Amino acid sequence: MYLRKLKLINFRNYHQLDLKLHPKMNVFIGDNAQGKTNILEAIYMTGTGKSFRTSKEREIIKMDKDKSYIHVEGEKKYTSVSVEIKLEENKKKQMKVNGVTLTKNVDLLSNVHVIVFSPEDLKLVKEGPVERRKFMDIEISNMKPRYYHQLGQYNRVLIQRNNLLKKIHHDRKYMATLDIWDEKLVELGTSIMKERIKFILRLNTLSRLLHRKITDNKENLEIKYMSNIKEVHDEERIQHYFHRDLKKVLDIDIQRGTTTVGPHRDDLGVYVNGIDIRIFGSQGQQRTSALALKLAEIELMKAETGEYPILLLDDVMSELDVKRQAFLVKSLRDIQTFITTTDLNALSTLNLEAKNIYYVEKATVRQNDEKDINELKSK
Incomplete structure (x- = not known):
């Protein structure tokens, strides 16, 4: 399966974000604390109903706001899928799949299959x-x-x-x-x-x-x-x-x-x-x-x-040597993958022709063209 679109409102440090996603590789580059991992966290929540970073949902809602919203649209083997999650302070989490309201978190699990791989997993x-x-x-x-x-x-x-x-x-x-x-x-x-x-x-x-x-x-x-x-x-x-x-x-x-x-x-x-x-x-x-x-x-x-799940690689490439990087990337050819990194040069094993590269700075996400990518790699 793969996701086509991601929409965030008042999620972590994002006021609003609308992204069109590549069906194979999506790379988010930027300094620490700019909002890269927040994107992966939102995607993970649409598959599991939970964050892989915190058990306190209030931390997910943007500071000084009382509501947060996540929406993804994607394609599965035989059907399209749309997942919406609304978080509101002091209220029960609201979840919808293809417009149908869910009452239990367990009902969300079989819709967007997602796996996260972070430096913590290496431990x-x-x-x-x-x-x-x-x-x-x-x-x-x-x-x-x-x-x-x-x-x-x-x-x-x-x-x-x-x-x-x-x-x-x-x-x-x-x-x-x-x-x-x-x-x-x-x-x-x-x-x-x-x-x-x-x-x-x-x-x-x-x-x-x-x-x-x-x-x-x-x-x-x-x-x-x-x-x-x-x-x-x-x-x-x-x-x-x-x-x-x-x-x-x-x-x-x-x-x-x-x-x-x-x-x-x-x-x-x-x-x-x-x-x-x-x-x-x-x-x-x-x-x-x-x-x-x-x-x-x-x-x-x-x-x-x-079908293959969506894979989220949160700053894990820099923790692997070149040989392990190459093996990992070779294994991901048929999988929609989201990668965060602070250094595009750390992704030297990736074939950048079949990917979207995004630059993230202060909760602003900009898709880079070839000139941007070359400049980033030369830094």
């Missing part, structure tokens, strides 16, 4: 398990909106169980209702783990192949799903051992007032030639692995939805 391998769980949950949700719904339910049950544990710590009479929450936690948690297992198995196969290409067959990447529940082979065994482990750690959970077993504590193992590169890998190995994971994610979404 995916070496950061803590929270980041890797977030990676799994975002990507599975984008492909399967039902997972997003189940994850929300699981987190709500988890909060209820943790609150109950705190009450039990002070008064054991509350134990009577614990089994009810345990049953629901196991039911939802099992569904989440099943989807994660399937996702990681497919991700492992694709990322290993891509990683071999990037490293000229010198390194072998392996991704493992690391659950704190010992048996995660099939639904029946997951449920059995989830129940068992909840009972085994019950005294600890009551003392701490929190649930220490379940998918909210899981992680990914990332290995190169059998070595855990989260701990022992070089920066180059960690970045190569993160790149392979992101590219594999794109192929997974293509397999799941029947």
Whole structure:
């Protein structure tokens, strides 16, 4: 799929912006804090309903304004798509797809498929398990909106169980209702783990192949799903051992007032030639692995939805060496891509003939002609 038009009103530092977009490559160049990433953030929101930069929607509305508006028009494999999002201070977010009002964020997920790749993603391998769980949950949700719904339910049950544990710590009479929450936690948690297992198995196969290409067959990447529940082979065994482990750690959970077993504590193992590169890998190995994971994610979404997603590259090219840049760009030939950068020379591997180049300064976006591009490259 690809987007044709983007319209913003009072979004971040933009008063109003209307852009016609290239179906392949769109490059936004400018100094920091001029508004480049804001454009990518707006596009991401039309696909997910959320920002990849903040959980506070008030930050998205332009300072001194109380309303914000995003509108994109695009083409999918068999149909056109139009998405509108209106944000208003102290009011619920309004969303429309092809003029039809949506009541739930989950209903937005299957319309504009989008993946973001930023310098933070290059830290995916070496950061803590929270980041890797977030990676799994975002990507599975984008492909399967039902997972997003189940994850929300699981987190709500988890909060209820943790609150109950705190009450039990002070008064054991509350134990009577614990089994009810345990049953629901196991039911939802099992569904989440099943989807994660399937996702990681497919991700492992694709990322290993891509990683071999990037490293000229010198390194072998392996991704493992690391659950704190010992048996995660099939639904029946997951449920059995989830129940068992909840009972085994019950005294600890009551003392701490929190649930220490379940998918909210899981992680990914990332290995190169059998070595855990989260701990022992070089920066180059960690970045190569993160790149392979992101590219594999794109192929997974293509397999799941029947078309490539839109890719947002937020200042990531400058973080990669020339070899990794070239591999990334070669992989994007069939994908509409939005790139932000402070230095056009950092994009030396790009073929500029099939792209739109925009110069961004103080929330003003100007499409550059060939003369502008040559001047920018010479600086």
